[in-house]
Amino acid sequence: xxxxxxxxxxxxxxxxxxxxxxxxxxxxxxxxxxxxxxxxxxxxxxxxxxxxxxxxxxxxxxxxxxxxxxxxxxxxxxxxxxxxxxxxxxxxxxxxxxxxxxxxxxxxxxxxxxxxxxxxxxxxxxx
Numbered sequence: 001x002x003x004x005x006x007x008x009x010x011x012x013x014x015x016x017x018x019x020x021x022x023x024x025x026x027x028x029x030x031x032x033x034x035x036x037x038x039x040x041x042x043x044x045x046x047x048x049x050x051x052x053x054x055x056x057x058x059x060x061x062x063x064x065x066x067x068x069x070x071x072x073x074x075x076x077x078x079x080x081x082x083x084x085x086x087x088x089x090x091x092x093x094x095x096x097x098x099x100x101x102x103x104x105x106x107x108x109x110x111x112x113x114x115x116x117x118x119x120x121x122x123x124x125x126x127x
Contacts, residue, residue, distance in 0.1 A: 033052075035056070035059045037065045037067060037069060038068070039070045041073070041079060049079065049082055050082070053070065053083060053087075057090060057092060057111070057113060058092070061114075065113075066112065066113045066114070067110065069103060069108050069111075070111060071104055071108045072108065087109070092114055092116075093114075094112040094113060094114050095112045096111045097110055
């Protein structure tokens with residue numbers, strides 16, 4: 001990219017094309033999310049929500065994180081309805097409810113997951 005093009009405010013079509021080509025691969029790579037029990041959906045496209053929510057819940061369950069906060073925002077409620085519909089059908093979900101005001105109120109949902117089936121029957125006592 002031409003030095004100083006952005007600083008001077010003189011970005012022409014060729015420079016914009018170079019910037020786009022340089023970063024095109026950045027958007028095609030999967031983004032790793034931290035598995036910490038909090039999923040903020042604000043940065044995702046609506047078409048990505050189903051796959052992200054289901055994958056995230058599975059990853060949390062696998063990591064032993066059985067309480068998850070999904071931040072969907074308040075808005076007009078479409079994203080919240082989508083998330084709740086997914087949670088109703090997810091086998092690992094024991095319960096879900098709007099978060100307390102301290103944790104996002106109606107803009108977030110707290111989800112309780114059951115332990116993974118392969119871990120549910122395990123105990124510290126082994127014969």
